[in-house]
Amino acid sequence: MPPVVELKSVTHAYLGDREASLAVEDLNLEIEQGEFVSLVGPSGCGKTTLLSIIAGLLQPSRGEVFVNGRAVSGPAPEVGYMLQQDYLFPWRSILDNALLGLELTGRLDEAGRRKTADLLADMGLKGTEQSYPNQLSGGMRQRVALVRTLATDPGLLLLDEPFSALDYQIKLQLEDLVSETLRQRKKTAVLVTHDLSEAIAVSTRVILLERNPGRIRRVFDIPVQIADTPPLYARDQPGFAELFHALWKEMELAGTAADVAGKTEG
Numbered sequence: 695m696p697p698v699v700e701l702k703s704v705t706h707a708y709l710g711d712r713e714a715s716l717a718v719e720d721l722n723l724e725i726e727q728g729e730f731v732s733l734v735g736p737s738g739c740g741k742t743t744l745l746s747i748i749a750g751l752l753q754p755s756r757g758e759v760f761v762n763g764r765a766v767s768g769p770a771p772e773v774g775y776m777l778q779q780d781y782l783f784p785w786r787s788i789l790d791n792a793l794l795g796l797e798l799t800g801r802l803d804e805a806g807r808r809k810t811a812d813l814l815a816d817m818g819l820k821g822t823e824q825s826y827p828n829q830l831s832g833g834m835r836q837r838v839a840l841v842r843t844l845a846t847d848p849g850l851l852l853l854d855e856p857f858s859a860l861d862y863q864i865k866l867q868l869e870d871l872v873s874e875t876l877r878q879r880k881k882t883a884v885l886v887t888h889d890l891s892e893a894i895a896v897s898t899r900v901i902l903l904e905r906n907p908g909r910i911r912r913v914f915d916i917p918v919q920i921a922d923t924p925p926l927y928a929r930d931q932p933g934f935a936e937l938f939h940a941l942w943k944e945m946e947l948a949g950t951a952a953d954v955a956g957k958t959e960g
């Protein structure tokens with residue numbers, strides 16, 4: 695079986711009026727079925743750029759991108775995207791918002807409706823179907839967004855800071871729910887986050903990028919006793935604190951290296 699995601703020598707430069715900025719350079723990455731990979735790194739190291747490239751929303755300047763062995767040429771139905779903002783339509787009911795992905799991909803049938811209703815129930819949203827987004831809390835709205843993404847049954851989920859706008863406690867609960875839901879359904883996920891503790895708690899692998907240009911600086915494989923424990927309790931597992939400090943230190947170095955590179959260039 696080919697990897698779910700394969701990036702080969704991917705480089706991306708954004709072209710401005712006067713100059714080009716190199717966001718990602720010569721990046722190679724393989725992600726296997728069922729992995730939960732987090733991308734972390736200092737601001738501007740290319741995390742969102744990479745996610746957009748995998749999603750087929752952005753064509754890299756150079757290099758090749760494959761999802762499930764097929765070259766990516768645009769957004770594909772097997773890829774789901776969940777963002778920091780839930781982007782629910784205020785004028786649609788919760789059920790109609792949750793059905794949107796199926797509707798847009800022309801797959802809205804009775805089975806799809808039943809599955810979406812089941813997913814809403816699984817996420818603790820039973821009874822909210824006829825409500826509207828402004829009647830729900832931020833955490834509930836993010837769960838609706840997750841249902842909308844899962845309803846189309848994507849094998850690969852791209853998560854761009856989906857928990858960062860939430861209160862700490864809600865964020866921990868949602869991390870648990872998302873990671874358990876994806877694990878049960880054997881989905882593959884790529885998460886962009888600024889929260890190192892979250893990255894370690896939910897992932898099987900954490901990739902630290904550096905910037906100027908965006909490259910992989912270091913890869914942390916998460917030991918099974920942490921990776922197999924629900925995120926809320928993973929933080930209490932032996933080795934978690936050491937891993938956090940190692941990642942933190944490397945992150946500081948990645949930032950410092952970028953600043954030095956920036957100064958040298960300037």
Ligand SMILES: Nc1ncnc2c1ncn2[C@@H]1O[C@H](COP(=O)(O)OP(=O)(O)OP(=O)(O)O)[C@@H](O)[C@H]1O
Pocket residue numbers: 708709715716717735736737738739740741742743744
């Ligand atoms: N549309 C754009 N046009 C020009 N430059 C861009 C554009 N989007 C991103 N960049 C630049 O590319 C680099 C990588 O940006 P990107 O948003 O991918 O980083 P990031 O790691 O996701 O950052 P953050 O953590 O702040 O969200 C940055 O230097 C950024 O300024």
